[in-house]
Amino acid sequence: MWGRVAALLLRYLYLYRRSLARSMEIFFWPVMDLLVWGFVSVYFRQVGAPKAVLFLLGGLIFWDVFYRSQQAITLSLTEEIWVRNLLNVFIAPVRISEVVFATCLLGVIRALLSTTVLGLLAWFLYAFDLLRLGPALLPYFASILLFGWAVGMCTMAIILRFGHAAEAIIWGTPFLLQPISAVFYPLAVLPRWLQAIARVLPSTHVFEGMRATLETGRPALGPLVPALALNALYLAAAGAFFGWMMRRVREKGYLGRLAME
């Protein structure tokens, strides 16, 4: 199993080595976001809201972890469709779970790379020391990564079922979740009815926990429990949804059609 997972992972790493555009894409958008939000938060500090720097930059970096992890899963398979390599992968003696696992690992690598670059830039430009708070934030980092996997599995299943027509979902889904995940503001800011919806997302608890940790400098374990419990639920549901969708895709013959379009 590990040999096949490593082979799939290697395939995507070769791609990053060969394509400057793909490698830069890991860093370009997050760095741009960091610059815009970083300077906004500097402005907030000047007008007397010093915590805003912490919360905005922390939110930005954690949001990027979620985004990278979701994108790695979905884009890896979409890439196979774009280059007409999907059938080669699906007729190899590979379990679909191995394909998903390899893309999850790719998500971890991408998230670690972009977090490192953003952390360094945030420290250099805004004196935001992610490393000092690193260990306390690690459980939340892992938790938001898991939620990225769950959402990534769902969007990947939808792409396999609906093909090119559904590609907008790859980029759109994270931004559908962003306003209700309380990424840049506390949950309390949302209207009461929306708070109820936000609470069923692990991401909301992750960002609440992240802010509490950044504020006190100590690990805030309270929001971690619902975040991990919800993640377990979402991952199980995403796995079941993906499996069901794959059976439908095979029944309807979409795999062959998609691969040869």
Place this chain on the structure above:
Amino acid sequence: MTPERVIEVERLTKRFGEVTAVDDLSFSARRGEILGLLGPNGAGKTTTIQLLLGLTTPTTGAIRLFGLPLREHRRQILQRVNFSSAYISLPFNLSVRENLDVFGRLYGVRNRRHRIAELLELFEIPEVVDSVTGKLSSGQVTRVNLCKAFLNDPEILFLDEPTASLDPDIAEKVRAALKSVQRERGVTMVYTSHNMREIELVCDRVIFLSHGKLVAQGTPREILERADSESLERVFITIARGGRLEN
């Protein structure tokens, strides 16, 4: 002794809603045989190959490869099978070596470096090993795809129009390479092509499909005799236009 049947298809049917793409199809292929799968566009050739590779699940019927039911032993079977099509490709942004290395790993090929060199030599393209796949000519790409298809030393190979984009010289070389592998290793090949001359040259036996149904099968010579025709191309046109062969 009768050669072992490595492909057995029994009463295979695939319906997509109201459309019956494959209709009660039964056939088999023996070890070392090159079986031509022929028919006009929409006859059900591609769907049949996808069913045989487990990419699509049948509505009814049974598929056994190497005596094993495909549904229950898909991964075990795929380890011994491969596929190449003019309509699919390897990632164009990776080098030939990287592409073949990735697929070599996926199939658990030992001594990959040597195997890759050997196959590139067989298809007469050793010089492209470090080239980026997207920069190769279509003839070279087709041959790299064939190298990928032979990486795991398959016992059954599905070839969907393997010479579609090749000039006559290269197409002839590819056919010669395929025939030599078939002779030396006893590989069973399921071969689709719209080039009927090629089918006559390559295939030991052919089956004609029309509207998902098997309408004729036999050696190319048998088919020609039955149709009282001088070329498979005429037979193809007759079938495509709704004509029938005498059985």
